[in-house]
Amino acid sequence: MLSRLSATCKHLLIEGSHRISLGQIAKMSTKYLHEPVWDNDPELFEIMKREKQRQVKGLEMIASENFTSLAVLNCLGSCLTNKYSEGYPGHRYYGGTQFIDQVENLCIERALKAFNLCADEWGVNVQPLSGSPANFAVYTALVEPHGRIMGLDLPDGGHLTHGFFTATKKISATSIFFESMPYKSNQETGFLDYDALWKSAKLFKPKLIIAGVSCYSRALDYKKFREICDDVGAILMADMAHISGLVAAGVTPSPFEYSDIVTTTTHKSLRGPRAGVIFFRKGFKTNAKGEKIPYDYESKINQAVFPGLQGGPHENAIAGVATCLRQVMTPEFKEYAQQIVRNAQILSDGLQARGYKVVTGGTEVHMLLVDCRSVGLTGAKAEYILEEISITCNKNTVPGDKSALNPSGIRLGTPALTTRGLKEEDICQVVDFMDKGMKLGKTISEKSGPKLVDFKKACQEGAFKEELDCLRQEVHKFSEKFPMPGFECY
Structure with a gap:
C-alpha cells in the first residue's frame, strides 16, 4: 500500500513530526467517499444553499429555465453517473451495460410515446448532452461541410446554433463550419416574414432550413415551412427546444407532421434535466415522381452524435429525461x-x-x-x-x-x-x-x-x-x- 501513497503522504509517515499510521491514511482516504457534500465540502455547500434561497425568494422569468422535479434530481445524483456506455443499446464499447441499455431504451420508448409518434415512422437519439450539440449533430450528419443552411436571425428571435454571424465575425460554430443565411421577421410587426424567407430560399438554395426560435412569441407555421422546403429541395428541421412541453401537451401546433428532423432540449417547458434529443424520420418518403425513397437519417445522425461529436453519454441525465417524459404523459x-x-x-x-x-x-x-x-x-x-x-x-x-x-x-x-x-x-x-x-x-x-x-x-x-x-x-x-x-x- 505504501507504494500507492503520494510523496506528501510518504513524507508524513517517515519524517513528519506528527506521525500517521497506514491505517489512518486508509481511513482518511475512504471516509470522504461516504460523506454528503455538507460534511465533505461545507464551503461549496454554503454556495449551493445561497443559490437555493435565490431561487425560492425570487421570481424566475427566464423563458429557457424551469424547476425540475425531485424524481429528476434523484436520477441526476444516482449511481448511473458512474457508468461509461459509449455506443448504443445492444452495441456498446464497454461491458456491464445491461441495465444502462434498459434505461436508454425506456427513454427512447417514452420519447416516442410522449409525442404520439409511431416507431415505424420516427426514430430518436436521446444521447445529446444539450440542444446545441443536438443541432450541430444534425448539421454534421445531413449537411456537407460548408453546405448551406437557413435559420431565423438572432436579432429577430433565432438561436445562436441556427447560424448567427456578424459582418466581422462568425459567432456560432454553425456559421464557421457551414454557410448560413438568416431569414428575418417583419421589422415593424415582429412577425416572421414567410414570403421573404421563400424568396431568399429560392436564391440561396439551402440544404436545410431550420424552423425554430429562441425568442419569438408566436406559433410557427410548419406547413408553410414544408411548402418552402419542398419548393427548394431542402430538409426541414424543427428546433422545438422552447415549446416541446407545450407540443407534448397539445397546446401549441406540433412540428412532427411536416418536419424531417425535430430537435429539442429537455429542461425548458418540458421540465426535465439539461439534455438534448433528436427525432428523425424513418421508413419511406414519396418523391415528385411518386416513387418511394427510404429515409437515410437514422444511421447518419446516430454516427454524428457518437462517435462523431460525443463520447460516453450521460446516462444519469438520460434517466432524468425518461422520468420527466413519464410525467409529461399525465x-x-x-x-x-x-x-x-x-x-x-x-x-x-x-x-x-x-x-x-x-x-x-x-x-x-x-x-x-x-x-x-x-x-x-x-x-x-x-x-x-x-x-x-x-x-x-x-x-x-x-x-x-x-x-x-x-x-x-x-x-x-x-x-x-x-x-x-x-x-x-x-x-x-x-x-x-x-x-x-x-x-x-x-x-x-x-x-x-x-x-x-x-x-x-x-x-x-x-x-x-x-x-x-x-x-x-x-x-x-x-x-x-x-x-x-x-x-x-x-
Missing part, C-alpha cells in the same frame, strides 16, 4: 402547459396595459419579448433593475437591433413561475412588481445618464438603494408563499 402536465400559456398572456396583457411594448403585440406560447425603449430603458438596464428586486430575466435583441451585446429588450417566460403554482391573479401581482421596478429604473437612468456602469452605481446609493431594498423584500415575501420542487435546502 393530465396534470397538460393542465400545467395550459396554465403556462394563460400566464404568459396575462403577463403580456398586463404589461401592455401599463404602456410597455410587447413585440408582435402578444403571445401564443410561454414567452414574450418586451421592447424597453417604450419605457426609456435599454435591455441591460431593465435586466439589472429587475434582478435588483429579485426578478430574473434576460436582456434580448428586438427586431431592428444592431448589437446582441447592447440589446433593446428583455425576454420573459412563465414556465418556472407556473411550476411553482402561480395563476392568473398571481401574475397580475408580478406585473405590478415589474412595473414598479422598471419605473424606478427609468428615474434612476434619467439621473445617472446613459452608461450602464453609472446606472448600476446609482442603484446602490442613497434613496434609490432604499427603494430597491423595500421592493425586493416585497418580492421575497410574495415569492416565498409558493412551493419549490426538489430538495428542501439545496
Whole structure:
C-alpha cells in the first residue's frame, strides 16, 4: 500500500513530526467517499444553499429555465453517473451495460410515446448532452461541410446554433463550419416574414432550413415551412427546444407532421434535466415522381452524435429525461402547459396595459419579448433593475437591433413561475412588481445618464438603494408563499 501513497503522504509517515499510521491514511482516504457534500465540502455547500434561497425568494422569468422535479434530481445524483456506455443499446464499447441499455431504451420508448409518434415512422437519439450539440449533430450528419443552411436571425428571435454571424465575425460554430443565411421577421410587426424567407430560399438554395426560435412569441407555421422546403429541395428541421412541453401537451401546433428532423432540449417547458434529443424520420418518403425513397437519417445522425461529436453519454441525465417524459404523459402536465400559456398572456396583457411594448403585440406560447425603449430603458438596464428586486430575466435583441451585446429588450417566460403554482391573479401581482421596478429604473437612468456602469452605481446609493431594498423584500415575501420542487435546502 505504501507504494500507492503520494510523496506528501510518504513524507508524513517517515519524517513528519506528527506521525500517521497506514491505517489512518486508509481511513482518511475512504471516509470522504461516504460523506454528503455538507460534511465533505461545507464551503461549496454554503454556495449551493445561497443559490437555493435565490431561487425560492425570487421570481424566475427566464423563458429557457424551469424547476425540475425531485424524481429528476434523484436520477441526476444516482449511481448511473458512474457508468461509461459509449455506443448504443445492444452495441456498446464497454461491458456491464445491461441495465444502462434498459434505461436508454425506456427513454427512447417514452420519447416516442410522449409525442404520439409511431416507431415505424420516427426514430430518436436521446444521447445529446444539450440542444446545441443536438443541432450541430444534425448539421454534421445531413449537411456537407460548408453546405448551406437557413435559420431565423438572432436579432429577430433565432438561436445562436441556427447560424448567427456578424459582418466581422462568425459567432456560432454553425456559421464557421457551414454557410448560413438568416431569414428575418417583419421589422415593424415582429412577425416572421414567410414570403421573404421563400424568396431568399429560392436564391440561396439551402440544404436545410431550420424552423425554430429562441425568442419569438408566436406559433410557427410548419406547413408553410414544408411548402418552402419542398419548393427548394431542402430538409426541414424543427428546433422545438422552447415549446416541446407545450407540443407534448397539445397546446401549441406540433412540428412532427411536416418536419424531417425535430430537435429539442429537455429542461425548458418540458421540465426535465439539461439534455438534448433528436427525432428523425424513418421508413419511406414519396418523391415528385411518386416513387418511394427510404429515409437515410437514422444511421447518419446516430454516427454524428457518437462517435462523431460525443463520447460516453450521460446516462444519469438520460434517466432524468425518461422520468420527466413519464410525467409529461399525465393530465396534470397538460393542465400545467395550459396554465403556462394563460400566464404568459396575462403577463403580456398586463404589461401592455401599463404602456410597455410587447413585440408582435402578444403571445401564443410561454414567452414574450418586451421592447424597453417604450419605457426609456435599454435591455441591460431593465435586466439589472429587475434582478435588483429579485426578478430574473434576460436582456434580448428586438427586431431592428444592431448589437446582441447592447440589446433593446428583455425576454420573459412563465414556465418556472407556473411550476411553482402561480395563476392568473398571481401574475397580475408580478406585473405590478415589474412595473414598479422598471419605473424606478427609468428615474434612476434619467439621473445617472446613459452608461450602464453609472446606472448600476446609482442603484446602490442613497434613496434609490432604499427603494430597491423595500421592493425586493416585497418580492421575497410574495415569492416565498409558493412551493419549490426538489430538495428542501439545496
